[in-house]
Amino acid sequence: MLWLRSALFNLFFYAWTAFVSVSMLPALLWPRVLGVKVAKGWIAGVNVGLRLICGVRVEVRGRERMPEGPVLIAAKHQSAWDTIELLAICGMPAVVLKRELTWIPLYGWYIMAMGGIPIDRSAGARALKDMVRQAKLAVAQGRSVLIFPQGTRVAPGRKLEYQPGVAALYSQLGLPCIPVALNSGLVWPRRQFLRPSGTITVEFLTPIPPGLRREPFMTTLEARVEAASDALAALARPSSGP
Template identity: 50%
Template sequence: MLFVRSLLFNIAFYANLILWLILLLPGLLVPRRTFIRFAQAWAHSSLWLLRVLAGTRIEVRGREKIPAGGALVAAKHQSLWETFALVTLFDDPTFILKRELMWIPFFGWYLWKAGCVPVNRKAGSSALMQMTARAKEEAQHGRQIIIFPEGTRRPPGAPPAYKYGVAHLYHNLGFPCIPVALNSGLYWPRRQFIRRPGTIRVEILDSIAPGLSREEFFKLAQERIEESSDRLLAEGQRELGMSDSAQKAAVSASKV
């Protein structure tokens, strides 16, 4: 049954994505804020499919902690899930992402329309400066700048591998940072076909006010995100009935 439900969801998810990629073409002509609402509607439709077909629900804790206006959002990254689900939690979100994604037909056009912030990872320090300037401009327009501090998906339970770019952004933006913890990798494992039924839990943590040094912020943000994510991981393991050995096996499988 798990295989069948996962198969049905994956077929429906990508069919729905293709449909929205076509339907959104006229959206390139509307104001950006309107386009963001269209993108959020697609994300909601994907979450609905996940709940109905795979039996995977969502629980968001701390939604009231999201401040109004511009902010930096530093989120744990375990799965493809948060690349679209987090869009539904914020009023005017955008992502820090690698530049190559902007070159993909249709998908890249929409990233451009949404005002995403591209990063040329091969450009070194100049790329960091360009990214920071663009992110600051977007934040000053009241947007929430979403970044995955580890840069790539990490299996749940894997040692953290935070990059220092998030501290550079925090120091230069002058906006609060919203840490976000989650356990999505248990239910939507990276590089795996299976979608497990249960409850993906997301926790919005207390914002970190601007003004800390880079080092203080870097340590504090990592501690908050990791402590909360570990707690959510334990909750998910109990829900799924996974032993420590089973979880270690799942982590190893997702590294392949």
């Protein structure tokens, strides 16, 4: 049953994505606010498919910790789910992503239309400067900025160094940083076909106020996100039964 559910969901996911991407091409010419509505509709459809086909539910904790106005959101990244659902959960922020994703036909076009922040990770310091410049423009428009501090998907239980990009944004934007923990890798594992049932939990943690020096900020951010993500993984292991 798990294999069958996973096959049905993957078929639904790609069919739904293709339908929305092609039918909504005119949205690329619309103001961003209308493109956001299209993206939210697509994301809602993915969630419905996960719930009805795979038995996956989503729980969000700590919304009350999100202040009004733009913030820097630093989220754990375990799954492709994060790049889809966190946009809606976090209020459609400007998301920092690797430039190569914008080269994907249709998908990349929508990312740019949504005001994403692509970075060339091979460009070193120049990439950081360009990322900060684009992030400041987004904040000036009243948008929050979302970054995955480890720069890639990391399976539950694995550890990977936090990259300097999040520290650059924190110091230059002067915004509170909202750490976000999650356990999505349990039910949408990286590069795996199966989609076990279970509950994905996203937790907004205690904000880190602006103004900390680099080292205490990075230490605080990593400690909070890793501890909370480990706790969520320990509390929720997916079911592979019928």
